[in-house]
Amino acid sequence: MLGALLIAGGPGEWRAALLEDGVPVELFIERGDQSEAGSIHLGRVRRLLPALGAMLVDIGGDGPAFLPAREVLPRGRRIDEGERVIVQIRREAQGGKAARLTTGLVLRGRLVELRLGRLGIRGGETLSQAERAKLSGIAGEDAAGLRLLQPEPIDTLIADAMGLNQRWRDILDRAARLSPPARLDPPRSFAAALTGALPGAPSRILVDDPGIVPELRAVFPDTMMQYKPEAEWPLELDAVFDRALAGTVALAGGGSIHIEATRAAVLIDVDSGIPETGSPECTGLAVNLAAVDAIAGQIRLRNLGGGIVIDFVGLEDRRLRERVRDALARALKPDPARPQILGWTRLGHFELVRPRRGRPLAEALLEPRSGGPLVKTAVTVAHGALRALRREARAQPGCRWHLSCNPDVAAALAGGAAAGLRALEERFGREITIEADPSLDRVRFQIAGTGHRS
Numbered sequence: 109m110l111g112a113l114l115i116a117g118g119p120g121e122w123r124a125a126l127l128e129d130g131v132p133v134e135l136f137i138e139r140g141d142q143s144e145a146g147s148i149h150l151g152r153v154r155r156l157l158p159a160l161g162a163m164l165v166d167i168g169g170d171g172p173a174f175l176p177a178r179e180v181l182p183r184g185r186r187i188d189e190g191e192r193v194i195v196q197i198r199r200e201a202q203g204g205k206a207a208r209l210t211t212g213l214v215l216r217g218r219l220v221e222l223r224l225g226r227l228g229i230r231g232g233e234t235l236s237q238a239e240r241a242k243l244s245g246i247a248g249e250d251a252a253g254l255r256l257l258q259p260e261p262i263d264t265l266i267a268d269a270m271g272l273n274q275r276w277r278d279i280l281d282r283a284a285r286l287s288p289p290a291r292l293d294p295p296r297s298f299a300a301a302l303t304g305a306l307p308g309a310p311s312r313i314l315v316d317d318p319g320i321v322p323e324l325r326a327v328f329p330d331t332m333m334q335y336k337p338e339a340e341w342p343l344e345l346d347a348v349f350d351r352a353l354a355g356t357v358a359l360a361g362g363g364s365i366h367i368e369a370t371r372a373a374v375l376i377d378v379d380s381g382i383p384e385t386g387s388p389e390c391t392g393l394a395v396n397l398a399a400v401d402a403i404a405g406q407i408r409l410r411n412l413g414g415g416i417v418i419d420f421v422g423l424e425d426r427r428l429r430e431r432v433r434d435a436l437a438r439a440l441k442p443d444p445a446r447p448q449i450l451g452w453t454r455l456g457h458f459e460l461v462r463p464r465r466g467r468p469l470a471e472a473l474l475e476p477r478s479g480g481p482l483v484k485t486a487v488t489v490a491h492g493a494l495r496a497l498r499r500e501a502r503a504q505p506g507c508r509w510h511l512s513c514n515p516d517v518a519a520a521l522a523g524g525a526a527a528g529l530r531a532l533e534e535r536f537g538r539e540i541t542i543e544a545d546p547s548l549d550r551v552r553f554q555i556a557g558t559g560h561r562s
Contacts, residue, residue, distance in 0.1 A: 114341060118494060133408055135349060141524065146304035150193075150286055151165040195210065217272045242266060307445075352406070359399055362395070378403075380421045392421035396421050404439035410469045486517050491528055510543065
């Protein structure tokens with residue numbers, strides 16, 4: 109089971125931090141604007157791409173998703189253009205690339221995974237032959253296999269597997285009644301998106317809004333939940349997110365790492381700073397060893413994926429380079445995404461690959477600016493303004509509220525962040541006045557409250 113999950117349920121946007129030993133290790137942002145990895149859809153094949161061994165499938169959204177032929181199960185199954193197909197998102201759309209699909213669906217329960225199109229039982233080495241036969245019979249009803257997530261009594265495993273079978277039948281029933289494109293499972297919600305993003309169930313959940321507890325209970329029925337205002341949390345969530353979006357991270361004892369995501373790969377540069385003492389080899393080794401923990405933590409915290417190239421401080425001695433490699437392997441071991449270490453290149457860089465699943469944190473919150481660094485999107489600033497407005501309203505209930513912001517942010521409040529604005533207005537019971545002020549920079553906004561409810 110995972111550590112504690114902190115959830116700030118803002119209007120139109122949930123932000124969450126997963127903690128291990130009190131330290132944030134993963135961050136999540138959910139706005140209901142994207143189909144998350146693990147969600148199941150009824151799509152229609154729009155185009156076959158024989159040269160790529162794939163097809164394009166319409167599952168809704170801005171563009172078609174990508175279904176490789178090798179992800180069509182059972183092997184050899186033929187799918188034609190125009191055909192309806194039930195698919196699951198393996199990797200979210202990100203970096204201008206389409207979402208990646210599979211027909212080999214996986215339904216995850218508390219103890220068991222039902223794996224459609226993959227026969228057999230995995231992870232059941234401790235079961236007797238009779239127990240395995242019972243589970244195989246349940247899975248075989250739907251031409252599926254099972255993967256056991258943790259050892260439990262056989263009756264408990266069977267109950268979980270039967271629940272997943274019923275869920276699969278419900279999905280088939282919805283697919284028979286709907287026309288593509290349609291979302292089949294789970295129902296769209298912030299809580300459902302979080303379950304798809306998390307590698308497992310958290311040990312406990314801390315929320316800043318008691319109103320979101322029922323939605324969370326539906327997807328985390330066995331997790332202890334507690335309400336506590338964000339001001340009383342053990343960390344400041346805004347600061348945690350800002351640090352995870354920064355291009356440079358300082359290292360304890362001096363030096364820093366610089367992180368830049370490109371279309372081809374994530375580039376990480378280790379800078380030793382200006383040490384005053386020590387030999388170049390000793391200084392380089394010390395900085396590199398200090399950097400590996402920071403690098404491993406930032407990769408997971410920012411949800412960086414794909415090829416990752418690290419430019420460590422140069423080391424001529426092969427034994428010292430191997431010490432850095434071993435230290436990085438240990439630091440990456442807790443990552444549930446299981447990054448694969450490739451090793452040193454001839455240019456002296458270090459390469460690894462981390463599976464892509466959800467979009468990186470920066471892609472959800474930032475956008476490129478011509479001739480400059482990444483900046484917060486207008487939608488990101490709009491949600492930040494709504495959070496600030498909610499805090500002001502808690503301190504001064506009954507006011508009429510006026511928000512002045514950059515025209516881009518005002519447009520976002522009428523577009524991508526409109527649902528959050530409506531939710532806040534419903535909570536206040538009155539309209540919030542939005543004024544577009546060209547004199548304000550994008551990240552700046554002004555809140556004014558007047559009068560009181562009579």
